Amino acid sequence: MSYARKLPGYLVNRFRGWRATHYAENKSWFRHLAQEGQHPRSMLIACCDSRVHVTAIFGADQGEFFIHRNIANLVPPYTPDGDHHGTSAAVEYAVTALKVAHLLVVGHSNCGGVRGCHDMCAGKAPELASGSSFVGNWMEILRPGYEATAEFTDPEARIAAMEKQAVRISINNLMTFPFVKDAVENETLTLHGLWHDIGEGGLEAYDPETDSFASVL
Incomplete structure (x- = not known):
């Protein structure tokens, strides 16, 4: 030591x-x-970004939220391959042990991880695409989000769209976990997708019926 x-x-x-x-x-x-002990009502999956103060956004105190943070607030698909899965372990604990009622994925503006994924997929960040980068390998989860935003010709607009794709992909991946799917279908758990505008202090929620984000105000 x-x-x-x-x-x-x-x-x-x-x-x-x-x-x-x-x-x-x-x-x-x-x-x-x-x-x-802890009895949180909700789990938050948020980005590691130091500017995203998730407890302050909701005025939360100790004991209210079970929080997991990673690069670009991503959830990988259910993959019980024996490797280390920090995010998957946190989701499992929250749903099966703590039995949270709500699971929120919180994306945000100006996300460096999403920008890195965009640059990697566009061939502009070979250091991330090398196969030895932990960040690059992790951001492969978001590659479908890059492909889904091909209609954007402006890189900045595409990156902004990818930030919300990260939330969509994470919500969809959560439903590949059997214990999450069971809890949702049994109506003991609800999933929520959010996007936070850092500069404007805004918060948008994902509406599955319109497949779009709208302000909660």
Whole structure:
């Protein structure tokens, strides 16, 4: 463990401030969470992007959401091949152990992962297409979204469309998991697709009847 270093001073100071204020004012609630375990109503699958503050968007407190984040908020198809599947494991735990009632996939504007997928599929990012890139291999999940947006001649418009394709693909892939499909069909779980506009503070929801996204406002 010789590679680990002390926590930076600014993070130590922030922790001390949090413990002296938010924790001190809500100590009984934190004790309750620790003793009773977690019982979240919903799972959120969001992007790793530091600008996407999913708990703040919904004004959530500790214990409300079971959250999984990855590059471009993608869900792979059900593939029980014995390899490591962090996203699949998180979905399984949320649905079968925590029995969440809602599962939300949250995409967002200006997604770097989606842009990387676009560039890789367009032949402009050989480092991602090399086969040795973890990001490139992961973004192959979104390749059908690149192919589905071929009508866009403007790269920026195509990337924006791919951001919403990432949500569609993830929702469809979720339904390949037997335990998700069973929960949805038994009406104990609902799936939701969202897209967040970072700059405008907007939120759009996917409507399967129109196959489009519309503002929730």
